[in-house]
Amino acid sequence: MDFELSEDETALADAIRSLCEGRFPLDRLRAAEGGAGVLDAEAWGELAEAGVFSLQVPEAAGGVGLGMAAGAVVFEELGRALVPGPILASHVAAGIIEGVAEGKVVVGAVRRPEPSGPGALAPVLVGHLSSLDVLVVVGADGLSAVDPHELGAVAIERALDPLTPLWRVGPLPVGRPVGGVEEARAWRRAESVLGGALLVGLAEGTMEMAVAYAKQREQFGKPIGSFQAVKHMCADMLVAAETARAAVHAAAVTIDQPGVGDPDRAAAGAGLLAAEAAIRNGKTSIQVHGGMGFTWEVPAHLYLMRAWVLAQAIGPVDDLAELVAELY
Amino acid sequence: MDLRYSEAEEKFRSELREWLGDVLPKIGPKPPALDWPARRTYDTTWQRMLFDAGYAGIDWPVEGGGRAAGPVEQLIYLEELERAHAPYVGVNFVGLLHAGPTIVVEGTAEQRGRFLPPILRGDEVWCQGFSEPGAGSDLASLRTRAVRDGDEYVVTGQKIWTSHAEVADFCELLVRTGDEGSRHRGITWLAMPMDRPGIDFRPLKTIAGSTEFGELFLDSVRIPVGNRIGEENDGWRVTMVTLSFERGTAFVSEVLQSMEFLRELRALARRTGAWEERDVRRRTGHLGAELDALWALARRNVSQAARTGVPGVGGSVYKLGLSELRQRIGEFGMDLIGGAGLSWDELDGLDGGGRIGNADLVNTWVHGFSRTIAAGTSQIQRNIIAERILGLPKG
Numbered sequence: 001m002d003f004e005l006s007e008d009e010t011a012l013a014d015a016i017r018s019l020c021e022g023r024f025p026l027d028r029l030r031a032a033e034g035g036a037g038v039l040d041a042e043a044w045g046e047l048a049e050a051g052v053f054s055l056q057v058p059e060a061a062g063g064v065g066l067g068m069a070a071g072a073v074v075f076e077e078l079g080r081a082l083v084p085g086p087i088l089a090s091h092v093a094a095g096i097i098e099g100v101a102e103g104k105v106v107v108g109a110v111r112r113p114e115p116s117g118p119g120a121l122a123p124v125l126v127g128h129l130s131s132l133d134v135l136v137v138v139g140a141d142g143l144s145a146v147d148p149h150e151l152g153a154v155a156i157e158r159a160l161d162p163l164t165p166l167w168r169v170g171p172l173p174v175g176r177p178v179g180g181v182e183e184a185r186a187w188r189r190a191e192s193v194l195g196g197a198l199l200v201g202l203a204e205g206t207m208e209m210a211v212a213y214a215k216q217r218e219q220f221g222k223p224i225g226s227f228q229a230v231k232h233m234c235a236d237m238l239v240a241a242e243t244a245r246a247a248v249h250a251a252a253v254t255i256d257q258p259g260v261g262d263p264d265r266a267a268a269g270a271g272l273l274a275a276e277a278a279i280r281n282g283k284t285s286i287q288v289h290g291g292m293g294f295t296w297e298v299p300a301h302l303y304l305m306r307a308w309v310l311a312q313a314i315g316p317v318d319d320l321a322e323l324v325a326e327l328y
Numbered sequence: 329m330d331l332r333y334s335e336a337e338e339k340f341r342s343e344l345r346e347w348l349g350d351v352l353p354k355i356g357p358k359p360p361a362l363d364w365p366a367r368r369t370y371d372t373t374w375q376r377m378l379f380d381a382g383y384a385g386i387d388w389p390v391e392g393g394g395r396a397a398g399p400v401e402q403l404i405y406l407e408e409l410e411r412a413h414a415p416y417v418g419v420n421f422v423g424l425l426h427a428g429p430t431i432v433v434e435g436t437a438e439q440r441g442r443f444l445p446p447i448l449r450g451d452e453v454w455c456q457g458f459s460e461p462g463a464g465s466d467l468a469s470l471r472t473r474a475v476r477d478g479d480e481y482v483v484t485g486q487k488i489w490t491s492h493a494e495v496a497d498f499c500e501l502l503v504r505t506g507d508e509g510s511r512h513r514g515i516t517w518l519a520m521p522m523d524r525p526g527i528d529f530r531p532l533k534t535i536a537g538s539t540e541f542g543e544l545f546l547d548s549v550r551i552p553v554g555n556r557i558g559e560e561n562d563g564w565r566v567t568m569v570t571l572s573f574e575r576g577t578a579f580v581s582e583v584l585q586s587m588e589f590l591r592e593l594r595a596l597a598r599r600t601g602a603w604e605e606r607d608v609r610r611r612t613g614h615l616g617a618e619l620d621a622l623w624a625l626a627r628r629n630v631s632q633a634a635r636t637g638v639p640g641v642g643g644s645v646y647k648l649g650l651s652e653l654r655q656r657i658g659e660f661g662m663d664l665i666g667g668a669g670l671s672w673d674e675l676d677g678l679d680g681g682g683r684i685g686n687a688d689l690v691n692t693w694v695h696g697f698s699r700t701i702a703a704g705t706s707q708i709q710r711n712i713i714a715e716r717i718l719g720l721p722k723g
Contacts, residue, residue: 001330001333001400001403002329002330002634003329003331003624003630004628004631004632004635006329009329069329211719211720214720215721223720225714225720225721226720226721227723228707228710228711231710231714231715231723232707234718234720235710235711235713235714235718236710238713238717238718239649242625243618243622243645243649244621246621246622246627247620247624249624249628250620250621253330257332260332261331266620268617269613269616269618272613272617273617318610321609321610321613322606322610322613324614324616324620325594328590328591328612328613
């Protein structure tokens with residue numbers, strides 16, 4: 001047992017981090033705010049080139065052949081850099097739908113609403129629809145693929161996250177089956193872990209921003225980070241991020257290494273804590289930035305809004321909590 | 329990242345599990361909570377059994393009587409003991425998890441030979457003399473004075489929050505050897521024999537009604553210079569080693585205990601019908617996810633310690649998270665039993681054949697309030713995290 005990152009895992013994280021710093025600097029991302037295609041084809045190709053989608057596809061099938069732990073390491077960095085686009089669904093779909101691993105086919109995902117119950121009448125929103133080639137509908141009884149262009153989608157004028165454009169779609173068709181109950185369960189597990197990794201990256205990224213600001217911003221003649229009221233908010237951000245990170249890593253390893261634990265329980269718990277950490281840190285970061293944190297110019301809000309989007313994608317978090325309770 | 333255990337580690341686990349299955353049924357009932365001499369006998373007898381079977385000091389050096397295995401075996405050991413409901417370390421806490429590990433790292437060969445084996449055999453019990461009435465969170469301001477007289481230190485002062493002092497043989501004692509204003513530059517770490525003249529102990533009653541710690545009054549107590557661990561005036565650095573063990577590894581088994589406790593709470597909720605409420609299930613799942621995460625964090629800290637030899641500052645993250653979580657779990661237990669939580673007396677009907685009743689739940693809740701204070705308050709842990717990990721300026 002050695003639960004520290006291996007040298008290979010650290011090198012992978014470093015490589016993705018430098019790719020993100022070169023290809024997705026914040027000012028470049030921000031130039032696309034509010035637009036329909038926040039991720040251009042060239043950028044998508046570079047992510048594919050770096051193995052972001054083929055990472056867990058077996059080598060025999062032309063992939064990189066790594067596991068969920070490597071996926072978690074990569075997605076944490078993508079989250080930290082606020083990389084937009086349907087990267088999560090496309091990664092998970094890479095072993096299921098042809099052309100995704102190479103970056104030729106872009107996949108999004110949406111949960112099939114329950115026929116009855118509290119969510120039955122809620123509108124169905126899909127992110128990045130105009131960039132999608134395939135939409136995977138994730139239901140309790142299986143996965144199906146539908147053509148996103150045949151959904152009669154209506155664009156949402158203003159999305160909560162300016163880097164996640166949204167469309168409202170009508171009733172979801174049955175579609176072409178691409179997986180049964182077990183595949184749907186594996187899909188949700190992977191979404192929870194890798195969505196969790198993105199959320200951990202967001203939790204860390206927004207914390208790093210707030211801490212840098214607390215060191216530099218002076219009031220009463222001192223950096224505000226020297227005051228315990230601010231210091232303790234920053235410490236709580238670190239505790240939330242580190243705890244969620246350990247949970248996400250443990251869940252990923254639990255999926256990769258059968259016998260070390262219950263993968264469903266680990267994945268649900270990790271997604272739950274990562275969503276909470278990212279939302280909590282997102283809010284705290286706005287508070288640490290003071291009035292500037294409430295301005296559009298300071299990007300603190302981008303981390304919070306993205307966290308909200310991802311929490312919806314992997315949640316609802318209350319359901320994740322109930323799943324953990326059942327399996328405990 | 330690898331969470332699998334090696335074949336050798338799995339063999340260690342199965343042998344230990346088998347041994348525990350053999351011996352645990354032969355252990356007598358736990359003594360009453362406030363009978364300290366009986367508790368010492370119970371705890372040290374268990375320690376002796378572990379020692380005789382080769383299960384004491386898993387990660388301690390052979391010269392100290394240990395097994396010289398790695399922290400991973402230590403983790404398996406804690407897991408198995410918890411799983412089998414073996415006795416807790418009890419009065420051996422300071423010796424096994426605090427003073428002992430410090431002497432392993434900072435003691436001379438002679439000191440390791442003198443102090444470590446009796447701890448592992450259960451022959452000698454240790455207590456802690458760090459805090460003072462005027463030096464709590466600001467430990468570096470401590471004033472208990474040690475003056476050198478030949479090859480002895482003469483110590484006068486007062487300590488507080490000393491656990492198990494009335495049954496201890498040694499006290500890990502921090503004293504001032506430097507000038508009055510020398511703070512952390514003038515502190516020395518001593519092993520004080522508790523049978524010396526001039527030591528007086530007065531127990532304090534806790535909010536749980538127990539007497540688990542008290543005040544230690546020291547009046548010209550003579551301690552041999554050979555009992556000094558580390559150099560004179562270098563005790564602060566030695567203390568930081570001690571505290572890193574406390575935060576890093578000493579609380580590992582607590583997260584496992586809490587998992588077991590939460591499963592008991594779930595069983596209780598099912599018996600009472602509270603499980604039908606969605607909110608109860610959500611709270612259970614949330615607390616469970618947090619415990620799983622802290623167990624992951626504990627394994628990360630252990631992996632780090634295995635690489636570097638000493639637990640890192642991540643121990644503060646773990647300690648802060650765990651102590652606050654235990655309080656919330658304690659509160660969840662109280663919420664589940666409602667009015668029955670008003671009584672320390674065991675009430676019929678709640679335990680339903682389970683392992684916990686209302687008295688355990690009250691006790692867990694009330695004791696929870698000490699967790700965020702003892703071993704560095706949550707506020708001090710946050711300062712440590714902010715300053716040493718995040719690099720924020722000192723106030």
